[in-house]
Amino acid sequence: MLDRVRIVLVNTTHPGNIGATARAMKNMGLSDLCLVEPKLFPHEEAQARASGADDILTTARVVGSIEEALADCQLVVGTSARERHIPWPLVNPRELGAISAQMLQSGAGAKGRVAVLFGREASGLTNEELHLCHKHVHIPTNPDFSSLNVAAAVQVISYEMRMALVEGQAAGAPQWGTQWDIELADNAELERMFEHLERTLIDIEFLDPDNPRQLMPRLRRLILRAVPDKVEVNVLRGILKKVGLYGKR
Secondary structure (H helix, E strand, O other): OHHHEEEEEEOOOOHHHHHHHHHHHHHHOOOEEEEEOOOOOOOHHHHHHHOOOHHHHHHOEEEOOHHHHHOOOOEEEEEOOOOOOOOOOEEOHHHHHHHHHHHHHOOOOOOOOEEEEEOEOOOEOOHHHHOOOOEEEOOOOOOOOOOOOHHHHHHHHHHHHHHHHHOOOOOOOOOOOOOOOOOEOOHHHHHHHHHHHHHHHHHOOOOOOOOOOOHHHHHHHHHHHOOOEHHHHHHHHHHHHHHHHHHOO
16 A cells, blocks of 8 residues: 555656655565656656665656645645644644554545645755645654754654554544545646636636635635545535526526
């Protein structure tokens, strides 16, 4: 199941960090690495820092956007080192391990993927990028020395995800008494729904595109918190279609 955990590095500046990330992933049994517009890759320093995890680098996908990296993922978690303007569901790495294990072992996520986003070395992920995520994960480091190298952060989170799956721990994740009956919606389906929602709210004059405030991020947070399945997303889009028709009368 660890082969269905995707590590996504965004705009990585130093190729050595990509190589060190590959090594950390292989240590923990992860193999799916996706790079969003890295500054230098492939690069000999990435190979050197991989220390034998060359296969991870060879199969790594390089893509042009975060949306492309996440399109087929059902649970997306963004790493966050600071407080954000809008509160978002926040977990620590151990809680993330339990939630991921529960999803990957359930009927809903039996074929799904979990993606963990890691941002730029100097500035992390933007607010807009974090709004693409169901949850944020924060590593509770020493507040007097909190800066953590991206590969070290990957190592911590990969370790907790491995331990949760190895030990079969899904404590703390929602329990439904039986296997979930529908596959979870993937990121591409969710993004199409959010685009549909925004268009509809503009059409019915509930959302002012010239003064949107924080309406869409707050609605994203509400819906992503539920981790909707494919049928639930289709139901929501059916409602939006009807609302749009009535709005044009």
